Amino acid sequence: MLYFKRWQTILIWLAVALSVLYAAPNVLPQSVLNSLPSWGPTRPMTLGLDLQGGSHILMQVERQDLINERLTATRDDVRRVLRDAKVGYTGLTISGGAVQLRVRDEGQREAARTALNELTQPISSGLFGSGSVRELDMSEPEPGLLRLTLSEGGINYRLSNAVSQSIEVISRRVNELGTTEPIIQRQGLDRVLVQVPGLEDPQRLKDILGQTAKLTFQMVDTTTSPQEVVASGGRAPAGTTLMYSTDNPPVPYVIEDRVIVSGENLVDAQPGFDQRTNEPIVSFRFDTRGATRFGQATQENVGRLFAIILDNQVISAPQIREPILGGSGQISGNFTVQSANDLAVLLRAGALPATLTVVEERTVGPGLGQDSIDAGVMAAIIGSVLVIVFMLAAYGFLGVIANVALIINVVMIIAILSVLGATLTLPGIAGIVLTVGMAVDSNVLIYERIREERRLGRTVLKSFDAGFERALATIVDSNLTTLIAALVLFLVGTGPVKGFAVTLAIGIGTTLFTAFTFTRWIVALWLRRSKPTELPKGYVQLVPEVTRIPFMKVRLHVFVLSILLSVASIVLLFTVKPNFGIDFTGGTLIEVRAKGGDADLGDIRQRLAGVGIHEVQVQGFGETSDALIRLGAAEDEAAGNATVQQAQQILSADYDVRRTEVVGPTVSNELMWSAVLGVLAALGGIMLYVWIRFEWQFAIGAIMSTINDICLTLGFLVVTQIQVDLTTVAALLTIVGYSLNDTVVIYDRVRENLRRFKKMPLGQLLDLSDNEMLARTVMTSVTTLLALVALYLFGGEVIRSFVASMIFGIVIGTLSSIFISAPALIFFNLRSTKGPAISEDEIRAGEAKDLKTISKEVSAT
The missing domain is CATH 3.30.1360.200 (Gyrase A; domain 2)
Known part of the structure; x- marks a missing residue:
C-alpha cells in the first residue's frame, strides 16, 4: 500500500498541479486573467444569485388560456370549412371544452363530417422526434349533433410548442437588457425557468417578462x-x-x-x-x-x-x-x-404565444449577495482554521500531513466546480465547510487504525501499511452512503439545494482521492526518508487509547428513552406543528433594510395594513436595521404578484429590498411532496446498499437509527420553531448520510470482529467494537462540529436554521450510531448473545493471532 510506481507519482502530482491551475482564476484579479492566454484556465466559479444578486423566476404557461384560444380558433375553422362546403348549420358554440354544432339538413350530415375531417387529421409532432398527434377528436352524440373535442395529446403538444416559443421570445427580451449569462430553460411540460444574475432592477425584469x-x-x-x-x-x-x-x-x-x-x-x-x-x-x-x-x-x-x-x-x-x-x-x-x-x-x-404567470420568484439584491459572500468566506476561513488547529493538536506531524491534504482537497473542489461551470451558492459554501469537517474523517480512520495496529505490536512501517489497507473498505462504505444522500438531494432538490448536493458529492470524491493517493504518497515519502521508530504523538487526546465502556448494559434504557422521545416528536409534529417556510406553505418573504436607523416593525405592519395587506408577519432579522416580512399565500399567482409589488412600493421610500421570495400554491405543494419523496428515496437507497454490503440485520439496524435521528431532529425543529424550508430538507438528508456514515464505520468493525472472535457473545463483541471505534467517532464529530459552529456563528442569518439543524442532527446521529445501531443487532438475533464472556487475555490472544496471520500476508506481499 505504501509503494508507488513512477507513473503513479506523476499522475498524483499532475492532478494536484491541474487543480491549483484551474482553481487559481478564483483568487486572481480580473486584470491578470485578461492578460493570460486564451487556451489557459481563466474561468472562475459562477456565483449563484444568492451571492451576486439577481432574479430567479419560474413562469407557467396558462393551460386554460391556451385551451380557450385553441377552441376559439377551432370554432372559426369550423365556420370557414362548412361555409366552403356549403353546409348549413346552427348552434355553433363552445361548450364544456368542445366545439359543437347541429347540421340543419339531415341529408348534409355526411358532407359535414367529410368537411370537418380536415380538422381532425394528425399533425406533425416534435415531442418525441418524428411523429404525429391528433389534436381534435370528432364525435356525434346524437344524429345531426357534431362535437369536436381537444385531445389531451393535442393540448400537451400546443403547451410544449408554447413553452418553446416563449423561451425564444424571453431569450430575446432578456438579451436586449444587456445582462450577462442569463439562464433560460424549460422546466417540466409547461414552465420556463429564468435566472438572471447580477440584475440591478428585478422588478423591471418581471414587468418585461410578464407582458404578452x-x-x-x-x-x-x-x-x-x-x-x-x-x-x-x-x-x-x-x-x-x-x-x-x-x-x-x-x-x-x-x-x-x-x-x-x-x-x-x-x-x-x-x-x-x-x-x-x-x-x-x-x-x-x-x-x-x-x-x-x-x-x-x-x-x-x-x-x-x-x-x-x-x-x-x-x-x-x-x-x-x-x-x-x-x-x-x-x-x-x-x-x-x-x-x-x-x-x-x-x-x-x-x-409571447400565451400568457405566462409567475409561480415562483426568488430575488436577491446585490448588497445582500456581497454580504453573503463575506459571511461565507469568513465562516469557511474560521472553520478551516479550527479544524487545522485541532488536527495538529490531536496528531502532531500526522496532523500536518492531514492538513496539507485538507487544503489540497478544498483546492480540488474549487477547481472541479470551475471546470464544470457549476454555480456556487451559499448552501454550496456550506457544503465546502461541511466537507472540510468531514474530510478529516478519512484521515482519522486511517490514523486511528495505524495507532491500533501499533498497539498490537506491529512495526511502524507495517502499522502504516496495514492502517491504510484495512481502513480502505470502511472509508469507501461510509462515503458511499453520504454520496447516496447527495445524489437524492440533486435529483429532488432545486436551486441552492442542488448546489449543496453538487458540492457535497464532489467533496466526497476529492476526499477519497486525497486520503488514498496524496496522503499515502506523503506518508510513504516521510517513512522512506525519516525511517521513524515510533508514531508521532499529538498534544491532546480526547479519548484514551483503550476504553472498556459497557454500552450494551444501558441499551434497553436508551431504546426506551429513544422511543419516548421519537413518539413525543411525532405528536408535536401533528399538534404544535413546525414553522413551515413559504417553500411548503406558499406565500411571500421580503427581507428589507432600513435606509437609516433601525427597522420599525410596527410601522411596517401599519403601512402594509393601510393598503389592505392584513395577513402579514413582521419580525427582526439579523441586524437591528433588518426586518423579515412574510405575507400569506394568495388565492392565485397573479394576485400574489400584485400584492408583492404593492408591498415593495409602499416600503421603498424608507427601506431597501434585499431579498424577495414568492412561492405560489401550486409550486409549494410540489415542493412538499418532492421533499417527502426525497427523504424516503434516500432511506430506501441507503438501506438497499447496507443490505447488499452487510446483512439484513445491519440494514434494519441502520434504518432504525436513521429514523430515530429524523424524528428527534423534527422534534427539535418543532420545539425551537426554526423555519423549515428546502434547505432544512437538505440538512435532514445530510444528517441521514452522516449518521449512516458513522453507523457503517461501526458495522464494518463489528463484521471484522465477528470473523476474529467467533465464540464471543454478541453483546460483548458490540461493546468491543464500539470502544475500538470510539476515538474515531469522537474525533470526527468534533471536527465536523467545529466547522458547523463556525458556519452558524459567521455564515449569516440566511443559512443559520440550516446549520442549527445540522449541528443537532450530527450530535444525535453520533449517539444513535453507538446506542441504537449496534444494539439493534442483538434484537434481530445476528448471533447468539449467550455463552461465557471472553476475558481480556483471550481478546489479546485473538488479536495476536489475527496479527500473526496478517503479518504473514503483508510479508508475502
Missing part, C-alpha cells in the same frame, strides 16, 4: 359613445370591444375587432424623442406586407382615429391626418425614457 406584448393596430368606432357602453356594463355593439387606455385615469374607447396590422408585421422598433415636443416615443417599421396593409387602411380612413393596442390596452389613439405610406411611424403616449425603451424591447422580441 401582442401589438395590434385597429380602428376606433366613433359612431358609438364609449360612456354609453361603460354605463351599459361594457356591452359594446357587435363587432366591437370596449378597451381602456394606459392613461391615469384610463380613457375608454370602443374598438373595432378587425385587426389592420399586427405586431407580427413589425421588423424593427427603437426608442427615440419626438422632434416637436421632445417627449419619449417608440419608432416602428413594418415589413412589406404590413406597410401595404397599413398604407391602404390609412388612405381609406383619413380623419378617423386608429388605436395602437398592446395586450388589450390602448397605448395611443391618434387621428389619421394623411395616408401613411412609408411603412413606418411612431407610438407616443405617457412614456418615460425607460418605459419607451422597454416597449421597444418587447416589440423587437415579439409577442
